Amino acid sequence: xxxxxxxxxxxxxxxxxxxxxxxxxxxxxxxxxxxxxxxxxxxxxxxxxxxxxxxxxxxxxxxxxxxxxxxxxxxxxxxxxxxxxxxxxxxxxxxxxxxxxxxxxxxxxxxxxxxxxxxxxxxxxxxxxxxxxxxxxxxxxxxxxxxxxxxxxxxxxxxxxxxxxxxxxxxxxxxxxxxxxxxxxxxxxxxxxxxxxxxxxxxxxxxxxxxxxxxxxxxxxxxxxxxxxxxxxxxxxxxxxxxxxxxxxxxxxxxxxxxxxxxxxxxxxxxxxxxxxxxxxxxxxxxxxxxxxxxxxxxxxxxxxxxxxxxxxxxxxxxxxxxxxxxxxxxxxxxxxxxxxxxxxxxxxxxxxxxxxxxxxxxxxxxxxxxxxxxxxxxxxxxxxxxxxxxxxxxxxxxxxxxxxxxxxxxxxxxxxxxxxxxxxxxxxxxxxxxxxxxxxxxxxxxxxxxxxxxxxxxxxxxxxxxxxxxxxxxxxxxxxxxxxxxxxxxxxxxxxxxxxxxxxxxxxxxxxxxxxx
Ligand code: MSP
Numbered sequence: 001x002x003x004x005x006x007x008x009x010x011x012x013x014x015x016x017x018x019x020x021x022x023x024x025x026x027x028x029x030x031x032x033x034x035x036x037x038x039x040x041x042x043x044x045x046x047x048x049x050x051x052x053x054x055x056x057x058x059x060x061x062x063x064x065x066x067x068x069x070x071x072x073x074x075x076x077x078x079x080x081x082x083x084x085x086x087x088x089x090x091x092x093x094x095x096x097x098x099x100x101x102x103x104x105x106x107x108x109x110x111x112x113x114x115x116x117x118x119x120x121x122x123x124x125x126x127x128x129x130x131x132x133x134x135x136x137x138x139x140x141x142x143x144x145x146x147x148x149x150x151x152x153x154x155x156x157x158x159x160x161x162x163x164x165x166x167x168x169x170x171x172x173x174x175x176x177x178x179x180x181x182x183x184x185x186x187x188x189x190x191x192x193x194x195x196x197x198x199x200x201x202x203x204x205x206x207x208x209x210x211x212x213x214x215x216x217x218x219x220x221x222x223x224x225x226x227x228x229x230x231x232x233x234x235x236x237x238x239x240x241x242x243x244x245x246x247x248x249x250x251x252x253x254x255x256x257x258x259x260x261x262x263x264x265x266x267x268x269x270x271x272x273x274x275x276x277x278x279x280x281x282x283x284x285x286x287x288x289x290x291x292x293x294x295x296x297x298x299x300x301x302x303x304x305x306x307x308x309x310x311x312x313x314x315x316x317x318x319x320x321x322x323x324x325x326x327x328x329x330x331x332x333x334x335x336x337x338x339x340x341x342x343x344x345x346x347x348x349x350x351x352x353x354x355x356x357x358x359x360x361x362x363x364x365x366x367x368x369x370x371x372x373x374x375x376x377x378x379x380x381x382x383x384x385x386x387x388x389x390x391x392x393x394x395x396x397x398x399x400x401x402x403x404x405x406x407x408x409x410x411x412x413x414x415x416x417x418x419x420x421x422x423x424x425x426x427x428x429x430x431x432x433x434x435x436x437x438x439x440x441x442x443x444x445x446x447x448x449x450x451x452x453x454x455x456x457x458x459x460x461x462x463x464x465x466x467x468x469x470x471x472x473x474x475x476x477x478x479x480x481x482x483x484x485x486x487x488x489x490x491x492x493x494x495x496x497x498x499x500x501x502x503x504x505x506x507x508x509x510x511x512x513x514x515x516x517x518x
């Protein structure tokens with residue numbers, strides 16, 4: 001496939017339950033994937049969960065169950081979330097899968113053979129409670145390790161290291177030349193600073209089995225398991241068919257690994273995605289042209305506060321889906337945030353946006369135009385010769401939307417694209433208020449004008465339904481079906497005036513966006 005777009009989300013840590021931040025990331029990636037399909041691209045969309053690591057082992061121990069049972073239970077919560085949110089992923093990654101494990105192990109063996117890995121003893125301070133080595137950065141103002149670290153002991157431990165520092169200079173150039181794309185670009189300086197710090201430190205990629213059993217065993221040293229980030233990052237290629245075993249039904253890697261975008265939150269850009277991952281790929285032999293782009297999104301707070309389990313304000317995304325419907329949540333998550341910046345989840349704001357832009361604006365336009373078409377032109381679109389300034393203005397507005405919608409979507413400015421569509425619908429409702437088709441209907445001499453006004457209104461609804469289809473797929477399909485149109489009949493490059501033709505039958509209106517009352 002020549003024109004392929006490969007998109008992934010971060011894989012969610014199967015140690016807890018999904019929250020609104022997880023839902024946002026999936027919706028963001030899903031809107032992009034659906035838009036690319038609407039653009040006629042072949043898309044492969046991968047998401048999933050990572051299931052290994054220290055915290056999973058501890059949580060499973062606390063519950064007195066095996067980590068495998070524990071992750072199975074939590075993984076279900078994330079797969080349910082994807083289903084509820086209408087996420088159109090093509091692949092699903094679970095890192096305890098055997099194919100992933102063998103891919104990680106084959107990569108480790110190759111890197112070891114290439115001399116990219118070495119074993120050494122490290123002596124340092126270790127927090128028993130947090131089970132991690134501490135550096136001077138963790139010392140407080142008094143130069144001590146604070147009580148949050150619990151008992152701190154000095155230990156010496158052997159581990160395996162990846163020669164990350166050997167790739168630092170290459171990475172700096174890859175970031176500066178945009179071979180490794182970083183969106184938004186203001187985050188590039190953060191990455192450059194982090195490369196500075198990585199240039200003299202290698203990456204510890206193992207954990208001794210006495211400390212951690214729940215991980216992928218190093219193929220050349222069975223006393224160790226793989227550090228969870230090293231294993232988790234590899235999901236992006238292992239589930240896309242990299243080094244796949246004969247007979248596996250994974251896709252052909254070379255077909256997919258083009259135009260790669262990883263959608264991630266800002267907390268996991270540095271160091272894992274912008275430092276470890278490109279260096280790992282480079283060490284494996286990936287070229288500059290094969291480097292991914294990182295689309296780094298911001299964080300959601302909940303009703304003005306940082307979400308935290310201890311405050312108890314973590315927003316479960318299933319709740320607004322149950323209460324308002326999936327498209328209300330999807331629309332809000334795309335509309336109320338600038339891609340790359342932070343935003344706040346508020347139930348009241350969700351309702352206001354839904355009512356203003358969907359129920360009162362688009363919903364109203366669709367209802368009134370279909371109702372009057374049924375009453376006045378036998379339920380058929382009628383194209384006549386009526387023309388005036390306001391018709392020209394409306395068609396001009398739509399022509400502008402046709403161009404700018406694509407520009408915004410290509411630049412991942414989802415809220416901007418939605419604003420364009422909404423502004424056009426507002427203009428259409430003003431157009432209706434100006435012409436008062438309900439008055440024109442009382443005067444037989446105005447029938448040509450009436451038909452043409454209704455045509456402009458319905459044609460605009462048709463455009464809106466296509467443009468909104470990546471965002472609110474269920475509702476868009478409902479609108480298209482009332483207009484007797486099919487989603488698959490149009491690609492974004494074919495969007496222009498005249499989707500509806502003279503004589504096209506349309507249905508009676510069935511409300512698509514019932515108002516939310518709080
Ligand atoms: N398991 C790692 C990622 C491995 S990728 C190879 C991880 N998991 S996570 O569950 O903690 O986070 C998953 C994603 O959700 C990350 O991209 C993270 O940035 C994002 N978010 C976590 N909290 C968030 C918000 N409050 N708001 C928006 N996104 C947030 O990190």
